[in-house]
Amino acid sequence: MTSQSGASAPLEKLPLETYVPPAKPSLIGLSRAEIADRLGEIGVAPSQRKMRSQQLWHWMYFRGAENFAEMTSISKDMRAELEQHFTVDRPEVVAEQISNDGTRKWLLRLPSGDKLERPHEVECVYIPETDRGTLCVSSQVGCTLNCSFCHTGTQRLVRNLTAGEIVGQVMVARDRLNDWADREDGTRRVTNVVMMGMGEPLYNFDAVRDALLIVADNEGIGISRRRITLSTSGVVPNIKRTGEEIGVMLAISLHAVRDELRNELVPLNRKYPIAELLQACRDYPGASNARRITFEYVMLKGVNDSLDDAKLLVKMLKGIHAKINLIPFNPWPGTAYECSDWDQIEKFSEYIFNAGYSSPVRTPRGRDILAACGQLKSETEKLSVRERQALRAMAMTD
Template sequence: MQPTAEPHNATLVEKTPLETYVPPAKPSLIGLSRGELADRLGEIGVAPAQRKMRVQQLWHWLYFRGAQSFDEMTSISKGIRADLAQHFTVNRPEVVAEQISNDGTRKWLLRLPSGDNVEKAHEVECVYIPDTDRGTLCVSSQVGCTLNCSFCHTGTQRLVRNLTAGEIVGQIMVARDRLNDWADREDGTRRVTNIVMMGMGEPLYNFDAVRDALLIVGDNEGIGISRRRITLSTSGVVPNIVRAGEEIGVMLAISLHAVRDELRNELVPLNRKYPIKELLQACRDYPGASNARRITFEYVMLKGVNDSLDDAKLLVKMLKGIPAKINLIPFNPWPGTAYECSDWDQIEKFSEYIFNAGYSSPVRTPRGRDILAACGQLKSETEKLSARERQALRAMAMTD
C-alpha cells in the first residue's frame, strides 16, 4: 500500500555536490580524447609531426589492448614510454571488493584514483549482468546521487561529486580486466557487449564527462561498443535530453515510474522542475528516435501506488506518438523502504494491457538481489565496515 508519509528527503529536488575533483599528482591518460592525448604528448616534448602517429598508438594500447602499464606498449619507443611513465599513469579505478550473486551478476566496489590521501579516496559501484546473448555493464556517473527518488536506495546517498570521463571509462576497463575481455581473447567474443548508464548518479547532471566518456566507449578503433548498445538513463533532465541525442547519439531511457504529476513529484522529485508534459515533449524531439531506435520508459512496479489498470491506460495514452517500449521493473526492496513490490499477477495484467495496446512491455528479471546489485540498490554497504574488514575484502578481490 502507498506510504502514509513522504520520505523526509523527497521534498528536495536536487542535492549540491560536497566536493570537486582533485586530480592526482600523476594523472591518468584514461578518458582523454585524441586531441587531449596529443596535448599531453606535446607537454613531454613529442614533436608535432609525430603526435598523430603516437596518439594512434596510445589509443590502440589503451582502449583496444587495455594496457595496464606503459611498458606493455611495445610499438612506442622506450624513450617516449619512459617520459610518459614519468608524468602520467594508465590507472583505472581499483577493485576494493567484488561480490558475485547466485545468478552470476557481479558487483564491484571501485576506489577512484586520487591524491596521496587514500583514506579520503572516493568509491563507486558498477555491476556486470551476464545473459545468454549479451553481457551488460551498469556504470555510475557520480559519487552518490544528485536526486532523491523516494523508492531508490542509491538516492538516499549524499552527492559527493561528479565523475570524470576517465573514471567513467575506467569502470568499463576494469570490467574488461576482471573478465579477461580485451582484444586477445582466444574466441574473439566479448563478455561486455552492452553499457547502461544506470548506476549511481544522474548522467545528464554530469553531461560533459558522460558525453566524452561514451564517445570513447563507442569509438570503433578502441573499446568499440556500438552506440546502439549503449543506453543512457535519465530521471528527466529536460534541457539535456535533446542535447544528448545530438552530441552523444546513444539509446535513451527515461525513469518515468508514474503517469500523474502529483505522484511523480513524490517518486521522482525532479518532476517538480520538469513535469511530465515537458519530459514527453523532449522525448518526441529526441534526435534519431524511431521504431528501430525506440525510447525505453522504465516503470518500477510499486504495490498500490502506481500499478492499477487505470495507470496502465493513462501510460498508453500519454506515450502515443513516441517510438517507445515500456520496461516494467519489479520493485527491489531495501532496508528501510516504505514501498512493496506489486503482486505478480498485477504486474502481468499491467504488462498485458500495454502489450495489447501495441507496445513492447517486458518485465525485467530481477538480478543480483542477494548482493544488493539490482535496479535502484547501488548503495555501498562497505561504508559501515571497519578498516580491517575493508582490507580483507580488498585482499579477496586482488586474489581472484
Template sequence: MLDATPPAGFVEKTPLERYVAPLKPSLVGLSRGELADLLGGIGVPAGQRKMRVQQLWHWLYVRGAREFDEMTSVSKELRATLAAHFTLARPTVVAEQVSVDGTRKWLLELPGEHEGEKPHQVETVYIPDDGRGTLCVSSQVGCTLTCSFCHTGTQRLVRNLTAGEIVGQVLLARDRLGDWQAGLPAEKDGDPVGRLVTNIVMMGMGEPLYNFEAVRDALLVVADGDGIAISRRRITLSTSGVVPNIARTGAEIGVSLAISLHAVRDELRDVLVPLNRKYKIAELMQACRDYPGLSNARRMTFEYVMLKDVNDSLADARALVKLLKGIPAKINLIPFNPWPGSTYECSDWEQIEKFSEYVFNAGYSSPVRTPRGRDILAACGQLKSATEKLSARERMALRAMAMTE
C-alpha cells in the same frame, strides 16, 4: 499507503567535494585531441603526435595496457617519458560480490586520491545473459536526486565522476573478466564477437545528465570504433528527466535513451521522482518526442518500477499508454527491488502481468525485467556503497581479499 503530498519545491543536492587532479594524471578517458596536447607538452614533435596518439589509443583500448612498459611499439625513451608524467590508472576493486544468478557487483576505489584523503568509491555491476553481458556504470559518487524508491538516492552527492573514472569502470570490468580480445572485430553481422562486455547502461550510481560533459566524453571513447568499440546502439543512458540535456544527449552522444518515468500523474511523480517538481511530465514528454533520431527502429525506453498499490493499477496502465501515444517506445516494467529501510513493496506478480498485458495489447513492447543480483543488492535501485561506514581497517581487509581472488 503512500503520502502523496510532497514538500514544496525541488532542491538539488550540492556536491560535497570537487575532483582534485593528481600530480600525475591518468591518460584513461582523454580524447584524441587532449592526448595530442599532452604529448606536445612533453616535447613530442607535432608531426609525430597523430601517430603516437593512435599507438596509445590502441594499447589502452584494444589491448588493455595497464603500464607504459607494455607498449612495445612505442620507443623505450618515450615510454619512460610518459611514465614520468602520466599514469594509466583505473579504479581498483575493494570488494566483489557474485550473485546466485551470475551477476557481479564490484565496489571500486577511484584512482588519484591525495595522501591523507579517504578514497572515493562507486559500485559497478556486470550482468551476464545468454552470451552477452551488460555493464551498469556509475556517473557520480552518490546521487544528485532523491527518488523515494531508490537506495542510491538516499546517499549524499559527494562529486561527479570524471570521464576517465567512467571509462575506467569499463576497463576494470574487462580486466576482471579477462575480456581483452585484441585483434577481434567488435561485431560480425550485428552481433558481438567473443566479448563478455557487449552492452553499456549508464544506470549505476548518479544521474548522468547532471554530469553531462564527462558522461558524453566517456561514452564517445567507449563507442570509438578503433578502441573499445561498443556501438552507440548498444549503449543506453538512463535519466530521471533532466529536460535541458535530453536533446544534447541525442545530438552530442547519439546513444539510446531510457527515461525513468515510474508515474503518469504529476502529483505522484513529484513524490517518486522529486525532479518532476522542476520538469513536469508534459515538458519531459515533449523532450522525448523531439529526441534526435527517434524512430520505430530506434525506440525510446521508459522504465516503470512496479510499486504495490501506488502506481500499478489498470487505470495507471491506461494512462501510461495514452501518455506515450505517438512516441516510438518500449516500456520496461521493473519489479521493485527492496532495500533496507524502504517503505515500498513490490506489486503482486499477478498485477504486474495484468499491467504488462494491457500495455502489450495497446501495441507497446512491455517486458518485465527479471530482477538480477537482488541477493547482493545489485539490482535496479539498490546500489549504494556498503562501505560508507566501514573503518579504514575494514576497507583494507576487503581490498586485500579482492586482490587475492
C-alpha cells in the same frame, strides 16, 4: 502514499566535494586531441603527436594495456618518458561480489590527489545473459536526485565522476572478465553498456558524453551506440543534447503517470513535469521504431500499479516511438515500498502489450548482493572533523 520522510524532498543535492586529480594524471578518458596536447606538454614534437596519440589509443582501448611497459610498439625511451609523467590506471577493485545468478558487482575505489579525504568509491555491475553481457556504469559518487524508491537516492552527492573514471569502469570489467582484443574465442563478454548505475548522468553531461564517445569508438573499446543506453530521470534541457552530441539509446525513469505522484517518487518532476519531459522525448534526435525510447517503470504495490495507471501510460505515450520496461521493485534496507504482486505486474504488462507497446518485465538480477536496479549505494563518506585534523597533524610531522 505520502513521502517516506514526511516532507517534500529537495529537487537536487549539491556536490560536497570537487575532483582532486592524482599527482600523476591518467591518460584514460582523454580524447585523441587531448592526448596529443599532453604529449606536447612533455616535449613530444608536433610531427609525432598524432602518431603517438594513435598508438596510445590502440594500446589503452583496444588492447587494454595496464601500464606503459606493455606498449611494445612504442620506443623504450618514449615509454620511460610516459611513465614519468602519466599513468593508465583504472579504479581499484576493492571488493567483488558474485550473485547466485552470475551477476557481478564491483566496489571500485577512485584514485585521488586529496590526502585528507577517504578515497571515493562507486559500484559497477555486470549482468551476463545468454545473448549479451550488460555492464551497468555509474556517473556520480552518490546521486544528485532524491528518488524515494531508490537506495542510491538516499546517499549524499559527493561529486561527479570524470570521463576517465566512467571509462575506467568499462576497462575494469574487461580486465576482470578477460575481455580484451586478444581473447582466443573472439567473442565479447561486455556487449552492452547502460548508464543506470549511481548518479544522474545528465547532471554530469560533459564527462558522460566524453566517456561514451570513447566507449563507442570503433578503433578502441568499440561498443556500438545502439548497444549503449543512457537513463535519465528527466533532465529535460540535456535530453536533446544527448541525441545530438552522443547519439546513444535513451531511457526515461518515468515510474508514474500523474505529476502529483511523480513529484513524490522522482522529485525532479517538480522542475520538469511529465508533459515537458514527454515533449523532449518526442523531439529526441534519431528516435524511430528501430531506435525506440525505453520508459522504465518500477512496480510499487498499491502506489502506481493499477490498470488505470496502465491505461493512462498508454495514452500519454501516443506518438512516441517507445517501449515500456516494467521493473519489479527491488527492496533495500529501510524502504517502506513493496513490490507489486506478480499477478498485478502481468495484468499491467498485458494491457500495455495489447495496446501495441513492447512491455517486457525486467528479470531481477543480483538481488542477493544488492546489485539490482535501485539497490546500489557505496560506502563513501567524508572524513569527520577529528579524522581530518588528525591527518593534517600527521602531515605536518612528515
